[in-house]
Amino acid sequence: MSEPITASPALPADFPPDVVLPPADLESNEPPIESDLHRKQMELLIRSLESWWQERQDFYVTGNLTIYFSPTQDRSEDFRGPDFFVVLGAERRERRSWIVWHEDGRYPNVIVELLSPSTAATDRSLKKQIYQNTFRTPDYFWFDPAGDEFQGFHLVDGQYQLLQPDERGWLWSRQLELYLGVHEGRLRFFTPEGQLVLLAEELQQVRAEQERARAEQEYERAERERARAERLATYLREQGVDPDSLP
Secondary structure, eight states: OOOOOOOOSSSOTTTTTTTOOTTTOOOOEEEEEEEEHHHHHHHHHHHHHHHTTTTSEEEEEEESOOOOOOOOOOOOOOOOOSSSSEEETTTOOOOOSSEETTTTOOOOOOOEEOOTTTHHHHTTTTTHHHHHIOOOSSSEEEOTSSSEEEEEEETTTEEEEOOOOOTOOOEEEEETTEEEEEEETEEEEEEEESBBOOOHHHHHHHHHHHHHHHHHHHHHHHHHHHHHHHHHHHHHEEETTGGGGGG
């Protein structure tokens, strides 16, 4: 996996010593997810990445969770937590919010925002500026679950550069080392080889189908053997030989 871009220090050297930091277990301050469509898309991204990295313990993936990044908690009303984000090099455990200064100064390595009529303008402007200038998040994507808008950006010399899709319309995430692309109307992950990253239940279904296919092949093989034996027995009887008398 490519090395994540180092985040800015959580606390500057001249941070006032008399400022009291809020507790480490702050609740998420995010509003409810926009719609069932958005919720299902968010859960799809989270669960598929968890399935793909099921053996790893060095990442954190979540969605619609507040990221506290100001030590004084001067939160802008215009800012809301990302719909989906991944932090590399973090302990894989449950959290009530992501508090940068309690996470060794780590910001998300990958962010995906799900566009809606009420959030699209902010996702394309204010949030993009925050993710570029403050978070310095290397990979930023947005996707409209109800439409076809899908774009991505990679941080180059402190500025987001638009990613160009390949012939399939997919965008490459250097941080995840996976493609993101639209499959059956949903944003999904794909391996470098172009294989769909499956959910746990999808993988189980594929394995069950493979097992059924193997069972069918074995049944067909046994049927061919039985038919061959029956033809041989019929031929022997026609020749006056009792096949049951043969050793």
